[in-house]
Amino acid sequence: MAQEHLHISDVNSMQAFSVNDMLITLNMEGAREFTKISYPIRYGQYHEIKTSEFIYQFNLNGEIKHIQGRTRDWPHPAEWLKRTISNxxxxxxxxxxxxVYDxxxxxxxxxxxxxxxxxxxQNPFDFKVIQKAxxxxxxxxxxxxxxxKNTLPEPLRMFIAQTIAKDGKALVKRAEELQMLNGERITILPPDTRHVDYEVIPVIIAEGCxxxxxxxxxxxDHPFSQLSRSEILDRMKRIRSFFGSDLPNYNSLFLGQHDALRADHDLLTFSAHKxxxxxxxxxSHMKEARLFLFGSVDSLLEAEDSLFNALNRLPFLTFINIxxxxxxxxxxxxxxxPIRVSDVKRTFFRMLEINRRYEQIEVTANFVLGKDLSENHYRSILDLARKGxxxxFSKGAIYFSPLNDAASKPELLRRFNEFKRLNRLPTFIYLIQRL
Ligand code: SF4
Structure with missing residues (x-):
C-alpha cells in the first residue's frame, strides 16, 4: 500500500488522536452495568477508530469487537455488529x-x-454494506x-502495535486457543446469558451430559465426567492469561458444559469461588457478577438444600437453566x-420453590416448540406454567427452543404468543448461541 502522509493531532490529552481522516480514541468508558435499553450501548472500556463510513471498536487487547455503519447504506442507525471472543x-x-422485546x-x-x-x-450478512464492514x-x-513507520505519540503507537498484531488470522488462532484451553468448544450458552449480552468467561468443569x-x-459423544480441582485451577489460570488486558471488562462466568449442576457440589462451589x-x-469494570450453568432434571432433583444455600452465599447472582x-x-x-414426565413435573415445582426461597438464584426452564408437536405437548406445558x-411470578423464566423447522415460523410464533399470554411466568424464545 502507498505510504500516507500523516497529520496527527492530539485532540484530548493523549487519549484521542486525529490521524488523517480517522479519529482514534483510546480508553473510552462504556456503561458499567448491563442494561436493557432500546438504543446502542457499549460496556466496559474500549478503544475506537472512527472513519467517515464506520465506527470500529476494539477491546483492551486490541481485538476488533464492534462495527457500526455511519452512512445511509447501513440498515439502521441503531444496529451494529459484534464479534465474540470465539470469532x-x-x-x-x-x-x-x-x-423483539416481547x-x-x-x-x-x-x-x-x-x-x-x-x-x-433477510439475512443481514447478505447486505453489501455489512460485508464491506x-x-x-x-x-x-x-x-x-x-x-x-512514523514517529507517533507513545499511547497511539502502543495501540497500533497491539491492534495490527490482532489481524484476521490472529483472531482465528485466538478462538482456537480458547477452545483448546477448555478442551472443546462451548456448543451452546444458557439462554440467561442474554442478561450480560453473552459476555461470559467460559470454563468447562464437567464434560458430556x-x-x-x-x-x-x-x-x-462422551459420557459425563468432571475435572479435578487442580485441573480446573490450571484451566482457569490459563484462561485468565488468554483474556489478558481485557479481563476487567468481564464479570460473568459460565461453568460448562451441559450439566455442571451434576458435578460434585463441593467442586461446583469451589470452582465458582476460585x-x-x-x-x-x-x-471488574462491570458491576454485579453473575454465574451461569446448565443443569438437568435429575441433577436438580438430586441437589439438596445445602447446595442452594452455598450457591446463594456466592458473590454471584446465579442462573441455572434446565x-x-x-x-x-x-x-x-x-x-x-429418557426422563419420566413425573420427574419433569417435580423439577418444575422444585424450580419454583428454589426461586421463591433463594434471592441470589434463579432457575429457568426450556421447553421445545415445533410444528409437528401434539396438542398434548402444548397442554402439558400450560398445565405446569398456567394451571400450576x-x-x-416475575422470577423463573420459561424459554421455548424452536426445533429445526425454520419453514414453520408463523405457526411457531402463534404458539409462542399463546404461551406468552397464558403462562404465569416470564416467557421468551431461546436464542441459541455458541461461544
Ligand atoms: S438436551 Fe441436554 S441432556 Fe439432552 S443431549 Fe442435549 S445436552 Fe445432553
Whole structure:
C-alpha cells in the first residue's frame, strides 16, 4: 500500500488522536452495568477508530469487537455488529422494537453469521454494506500498519502495535486457543446469558451430559465426567492469561458444559469461588457478577438444600437453566429424551420453590416448540406454567427452543404468543448461541 502522509493531532490529552481522516480514541468508558435499553450501548472500556463510513471498536487487547455503519447504506442507525471472543460475528437488529422485546426479553435481536434465524426473512450478512464492514476493518489494520513507520505519540503507537498484531488470522488462532484451553468448544450458552449480552468467561468443569437425547444437536459423544480441582485451577489460570488486558471488562462466568449442576457440589462451589478470585471479578469494570450453568432434571432433583444455600452465599447472582422439553410422555419419546414426565413435573415445582426461597438464584426452564408437536405437548406445558401457579411470578423464566423447522415460523410464533399470554411466568424464545 502507498505510504500516507500523516497529520496527527492530539485532540484530548493523549487519549484521542486525529490521524488523517480517522479519529482514534483510546480508553473510552462504556456503561458499567448491563442494561436493557432500546438504543446502542457499549460496556466496559474500549478503544475506537472512527472513519467517515464506520465506527470500529476494539477491546483492551486490541481485538476488533464492534462495527457500526455511519452512512445511509447501513440498515439502521441503531444496529451494529459484534464479534465474540470465539470469532463469530453477530448482527444486532432492532427488528420492530415491541416484537423483539416481547419475544426475547431484549431490545435487539442477535442475528448469527453461522446460522439463519427462523424469525428473520433477510439475512443481514447478505447486505453489501455489512460485508464491506467485515472486510473494511482489515483494510484499517493495513493502514495502521503503515503508520508505524512514523514517529507517533507513545499511547497511539502502543495501540497500533497491539491492534495490527490482532489481524484476521490472529483472531482465528485466538478462538482456537480458547477452545483448546477448555478442551472443546462451548456448543451452546444458557439462554440467561442474554442478561450480560453473552459476555461470559467460559470454563468447562464437567464434560458430556446425562441423557444423550436424540433430538439434541449440541450434545457431545462422551459420557459425563468432571475435572479435578487442580485441573480446573490450571484451566482457569490459563484462561485468565488468554483474556489478558481485557479481563476487567468481564464479570460473568459460565461453568460448562451441559450439566455442571451434576458435578460434585463441593467442586461446583469451589470452582465458582476460585473463578471469582482468579478472574478478579471484584475489580471488574462491570458491576454485579453473575454465574451461569446448565443443569438437568435429575441433577436438580438430586441437589439438596445445602447446595442452594452455598450457591446463594456466592458473590454471584446465579442462573441455572434446565431442559425440561415437555410434560407429555409421547413427545418425550419422540424427542428420545429418557426422563419420566413425573420427574419433569417435580423439577418444575422444585424450580419454583428454589426461586421463591433463594434471592441470589434463579432457575429457568426450556421447553421445545415445533410444528409437528401434539396438542398434548402444548397442554402439558400450560398445565405446569398456567394451571400450576395461582398468580404471575416475575422470577423463573420459561424459554421455548424452536426445533429445526425454520419453514414453520408463523405457526411457531402463534404458539409462542399463546404461551406468552397464558403462562404465569416470564416467557421468551431461546436464542441459541455458541461461544
Ligand atoms: S438436551 Fe441436554 S441432556 Fe439432552 S443431549 Fe442435549 S445436552 Fe445432553
Amino acid at each position: 463469530d460475528w453477530i448482527y444486532y437488529s432492532v427488528g420492530s422494537y415491541n416484537d 419475544r426475547i426479553g431484549e431490545y435487539y435481536f442477535p442475528c448469527l453469521q453461522y446460522e439463519k434465524s427462523p424469525f428473520f426473512k 467485515l472486510t473494511g476493518w482489515g483494510e484499517v489494520i493495513d493502514r495502521l500498519r503503515s503508520y508505524l 446425562r441423557y444423550h437425547c436424540g433430538f439434541c444437536r449440541f450434545k457431545t 473463578a471469582y478470585d482468579i478472574f478478579e471479578f471484584s475489580r 431442559g425440561l422439553e415437555s410434560g407429555d410422555p409421547k413427545t418425550m419419546d419422540a424427542l428420545k429424551k 401457579l395461582d398468580r404471575y
